[in-house]
Amino acid sequence: MAFLCLDISCLYIFLLCKAFGCTLASNVEIKVNPPQNFEIVDPGYLGYLYLQWQPPLAVDNFKECTIEYELKYRNVDSAIWKTIITKNLHYKYGFDLNKGVEAKIHTLLSAHCANGSEVQSSWSEATYWKPEQGSLETKIRDMDCIYYNWQYLLCSWKPGIGVHFDTNYSLFYWYEGLDNVLQCAEYIKENGKNIGCRFPKLESPEYKDFFICVNGSSESSPIRSSYFIFELQNIVKPLPPDYLSLTVKNSFDINLTWSIPEGPIPARCFIYEILFTEAGRSWMTNTIENEMHITRALNESQELCFLVRSKVNIYCSDDGIWSEWSDEHCWEDFPYEERSFFSSGDTLLTYQFPFT
Template sequence: MAFICLDIRCLCIFFMYTAFGYALSDTEINVNPPQDFQIVDPGYLGCLYFQWQPPLSLDDFKECTIEYELKYRNIGSEIWKTIITKNLHYKDGFDLNKGIEAKIHTLLPRKCANGSKVQSSWSEATYRIPPQGNPETKIQDMDCIYYNWEYLLCSWKAGMGVRLDDNYNLFYWYEGLDHALQCVDYIKVKGKNIGCRFPYLKSADYTDFYICVNGSSESKPIRASYFSFQLQNIVKPLPPEHLSVTMTSPNEINMKWSLPRGPIPPKCFIYEIEFTEDDITWVTTTVENQANITRTTNDSRQLCFIVRSKLNIYCADDGIWSEWTEENCWKGINDRWKKILMFFMLPLGFASVLVFLMSYLIL
């Protein structure tokens, strides 16, 4: 009889626990979105800040670490960048020629939501610089080159419909500067700014470099243009030096050259070599400052090569090829015999003529 009562009590407890468990599972857990979400432009020509405040009614989640999922993109782009953070701010670089849109919501850890994934609704924000001036007045063909990893030079062409009293101004910023700076050494043609020579850029490598070129005009506003890049990706090194050619065996030819001058580390170079063997030309690349070539035939009369350099993938995402070196050639055995014969025959011929003239005079 006691066993029967015990079973009944256990059964009652089981039903009570099941009912209570379903009641817990039916209780919906909600969390509010972040407050005061906004995109802030500090005047860094493309580096923008996202900032927000914690959501309301967090008293029920004091023991939980709240996270935020941030998504953002330039308006018109198909790809959203996604960041999950515990902070109340984030920054990134953008193309200010286009608008920016972003959205953020709150994430609740599973341990604070009975093992389920809980997230708030989205808070959204947009940012766009109000366009001024006709789009045709923007500069054209902007070109920036970081010569030999030492000095930066940018140049451009004037936009369409620009009048005589119009001129352009360049401003730049990178991480480490307190504020955006204006170019102090413009390249001018007939009094008009068509480029900028930058001063020494301390600690500007491997960080985003932002440029804005706007205009000044007494008659109408000029549309601003924005650019961003990293300096190591636009480096144009000097070409290699001191090319030499050595025949190491009847069919093997070794080509060497010296490293380009300047501050670029030797490990950063890749070389492109163009060979011409008689009438056949081909191109190859190497990370060494030498190359061995096998002659295609023993009858080769001449083999010439030129070299140029660029930063490799270990030091930059991209780069600009240097100028080509002057051509250096190896000439075949026939040409060498001609030189040897000329070396000996010319003095011999001269001596013979001299002896003949002296004999003639004496006679």
């Protein structure tokens, strides 16, 4: 029958044996308590929550041992628990406050302190639900946020279904680096009601969770709040290239180059999509360079047209939004006498088109 080491005196015996070299029977079972006072705290940052706890009881008896904690957390409708192992007594994470949050934690005692096998405590659990008011239909609809050219953010939405005519919505936001939650300073309005927000220039918001809450007010009924989390680098819509150089050799070998789109996005962060049209046939290709060599599909055709657009690539974001297409530009095969002034040998034509 195994001996359960449950009380403080048993732990002292265990530590004395560690210090003076006595041998513990293999059937001695070491126990460790779970963390105390485990809780999920909402500091008011629109979904950025604190998970915090205190050391387990009798932890001083393990001063020479490594005490760690395994923390699992998720929104309540998620099938997957996220897991971390830490020596700290707190953890911060961004959650979707449209849903509940649940977490659990237990203590880990390393194998060298527990007779050769890692010891785990029982779980401590905690949950958090943002108090809800108003029916689901009163929430805003079709929230859309775009970070234009890595410079300014614009969000827009539609009112909830069937809300009273006096209903109006307000937007609040926060990201790590701000001291407090801020309200939108420049609303986009329609018929006197807020339907969007133009944000001011933001200080280094990229690669951080950007938290938004849109709530509402009405004298006739409560309005349900909506919460969103964005990573701004993943919703960037850049500008298209605005200048293209086209070089045609022998009427079928073509070199294309174009300017890097203007703005703060680094050149290494772009991917480009080029759309070609020739003799009624269209095809597309991608490149991360701002130049390309192609061979015309039909050497006898007298026209080749193309457009270019840009997007932030996978080296700088997880996703992105394609820019608008550039204006279409076409190359035409001019009569021989119009190009005879070039040097003998291979005919070399160079055209440069500014995109308008």
